[in-house]
Each structure stands twice: as C-alpha cells, then as structure tokens.
C-alpha cells in the first residue's frame with residue numbers, strides 16, 4: 001500500500017511521467033484505474049516528437065464527434081477558485097492530500113503519473129536566476145521574481161503588512177494547510193505550484209442551482225498536448241452531470257496524436273513559456289506579449305492593421321529598438337539551440353526557442369510595417385502628381 005499523508009507527497013512530486021521508457025506499465029495502471037472508476041480512454045501514451053516529448057495518440061480510428069475519453073465527476077480534483085494563484089492552489093491540493101488519506105490513496109495512480117522533480121518541468125516558479133536572465137527581457141524577469149516572491153509568501157504563510165491590512169494576503173498557505181511542522185521543501189512546493197499552473201483546468205462544481213467555478217485537475221484529460229486553434233483535433237468539455245468528455249473535432253486515425261487548445265493566451269509565446277513551459281513553433285509567430293503594443297489582451301496581431309498609430313513610424317521605431325537591444329541575434333540563438341539539443345538540456349532549449357520565435361516575430365512585424373509605410377508614401381506621392 002502506498003504511504004499516505006505528508007510522506008506520500010513524495011509520490012506526487014516524484015512521479016515518473018518524464019521517464020519515458022517505462023510508460024506502458026504506468027499507462028496500463030492509469031487506464032485500468034480510470035475504467036475501474038467508471039471512465040474510459042481510447043488512447044495510448046507515446047513519444048510524439050523526436051525530442052521524446054510525451055503525448056497521447058488515438059488507440060482506434062474515431063469519427064468526428066466521437067468520444068475519446070470520459071472522466072467521472074468523482075475523479076476530478078478540485079482546488080481553489082479562479083482567484084487563487086497556482087501557488088495557493090498547490091497549497092490547497094497538498095492540504096487535501098494530507099487531510100484525506102483515503103482519497104489520496106485512491107488517487108495514487110494519478111499522482112504516480114505526474115512529472116517528478118527531475119523531469120525538467122519549467123514554468124515561472126522554477127526559473128533559476130540564470131534562466132530568467134537568459135530570457136533577454138527585463139519585464140519577464142520581473143514577473144518571475146514577483147511570482148517567486150508570492151510563492152515564498154504562500155509557503156511561509158506571510159504577507160506584507162499592507163497586504164494584511166487590505167485583506168490581500170495569500171488566500172491559502174502551506175503552513176495553514178499542513179501546520180508549521182510540515183517538511184515540504186520550498187523547491188518541492190515550487191514544483192507543485194508549477195505543475196498545478198500547467199495542468200489545471202477551469203471547471204464548474206456543485207449541483208444545480210448551486211454551481212460555482214473552481215480550478216481542477218482532470219486526470220488523463222491533462223495528458224493531451226496543446227495545438228493552437230484549428231491545428232488541434234479534440235476538445236475537452238464538461239458534461240451536464242459534471243463529468244468530463246474528450247471529443248474528436250474531426251476524424252482521427254489510430255496512432256495519430258490527439259491534441260487540444262489549452263487557452264487563448266498560449267498564442268503569446270512568453271505566456272506559454274512562463275505558464276506551461278513550452279513554445280509552439282509557428283511559421284508566422286505572433287509578437288510576444290512583452291513586445292506587442294496590445295499585450296496579452298488580443299489573441300492575434302490583427303490590431304496592427306486596424307489602428308493608424310500601430311502602423312506608423314513610431315511603432316516601427318519602437319519594435320526596431322527592441323530587436324536591436326537584444327543581446328544575441330537569431331542566428332546566434334540558433335547555434336546555441338543546436339548546442340543545447342546536443343547536451344540534452346530541455347529547459348535551455350525552451351528558452352532559446354522562445355528567443356528565436358520572439359526575434360522572428362519582431363522581424364516579421366518590422367517588415368510588415370516597413371512595407372505599409374512604403375505603400376503609403378507611394379500612394380500619397382501618386383496623389384500629389386494627380
């Protein structure tokens with residue numbers, strides 16, 4: 001029997017999702033556990049990229065609209081609300097594990113499958129100072145520092161005096177959940193917060209008419225990789241009875257990877273890197289939110305075509321200034337990426353991929369604005385000649 005209580009926190013944190021070679025056993029365990037609890041999943045877990053990134057492939061051919069997986073309501077893991085941070089949700093989760101040993105034990109198949117401390121998981125809570133500096137962005141570095149400071153507050157259960165005064169302290173803390181005697185390390189807690197941030201879904205809980213929104217972990221459903229919009233072929237949805245289903249958006253063949261779109265904000269690569277630890281490679285990437293004049297708020301760069309001040313010489317100069325201020329060129333980053341790949345440093349790879357995509361996006365927008373300005377000049381001189 002698995003150890004329960006705080007000790008088996010180790011189970012949650014030292015799971016083996018990243019140890020690819022032994023996946024079939026864990027996978028059988030997970031899928032038979034799901035079946036034993038009234039759910040199903042017609043999928044296999046496999047290496048889906050040359051870099052051995054794991055993902056889920058369809059076990060059989062499925063038609064558009066077919067159900068690929070069902071997760072019963074009582075396997076859903078509810079944490080805090082939408083207003084809780086990932087760190088606060090992690091504290092709530094670790095508290096639940098400690099307080100309800102029976103439930104914790106029942107869910108052990110799921111905990112076992114989560115990426116462990118040595119899996120190379122990367123997100124805002126796990127960036128080292130060196131890695132944060134490698135991003136070549138002061139504002140991302142500041143964001144990371146703030147999030148890590150917040151994580152320490154939640155860990156220690158402390159708040160700044162003015163936050164306490166205004167009732168803005170952490171909504172949950174590890175000390176409150178586990179007592180002062182707990183032996184979770186800050187590093188293990190940061191790992192848990194990162195995991196929760198990358199894996200959790202927004203969910204509806206409660207029974208009619210007492211519904212409320214929460215943040216939940218959805219075993220199995222959370223193994224699908226992300227693809228943007230139309231490139232994804234499945235959708236994860238909550239059913240009326242609270243359970244979750246995964247449906248095919250179009251026909252999927254056996255062996256084909258099953259993917260879903262995590263959230264619109266992933267379209268900005270800096271957000272996807274800090275929240276989920278990946279950078280999707282696009283032929284025409286969007287500007288990073290830190291560079292875009294519109295920030296995170298828009299899921300595409302089309303505003304650039306719609307507003308005169310975003311197509312003028314000032315904006316062109318601003319973007320050129322950013323590109324010139326970056327310490328390396330795209331070519332240098334590509335060479336560094338090749339080297340990181342050779343060394344098998346997945347975290348550095350992600351950061352370099354971000355730097356490259358960011359530069360590609362900047363160059364692309366600069367060219368677009370230059371073309372637009374040339375055309376504007378041409379048409380205004382044509383008007384003058386008339």
Ligand SMILES: *[C@@H]1O[C@H](CO)[C@@H](O)[C@H](O)[C@H]1NC(C)=O
Nearest residue numbers: 019020021046047051052053
């Ligand atoms: C997946 O990748 C890992 C790590 O590179 C490797 O050990 C394993 O054999 C691969 N599994 C499959 C099924 O290709």
Ligand SMILES: *[C@@H]1O[C@H](CO)[C@@H](O)[C@H](O)[C@H]1NC(C)=O
Nearest residue numbers: 005006007179181182183184
């Ligand atoms: C962690 O703390 C618990 C009591 O809360 C104790 O039983 C356990 O031995 C500790 N584990 C380690 C590895 O120190």
Ligand SMILES: *[C@@H]1O[C@H](CO)[C@@H](O)[C@H](O)[C@H]1NC(C)=O
Nearest residue numbers: 228229230231232249250300
């Ligand atoms: C997505 O697919 C729909 C329907 O096939 C299509 O109308 C739409 O233009 C596509 N969107 C993108 C961004 O490709």
Ligand SMILES: *[C@@H]1O[C@H](CO)[C@@H](O)[C@H](O)[C@H]1NC(C)=O
Nearest residue numbers: 070072239240241242243245
């Ligand atoms: C809940 O709804 C789903 C989808 O409609 C269905 O497949 C499942 O059997 C239902 N579960 C229960 C316990 O009624």
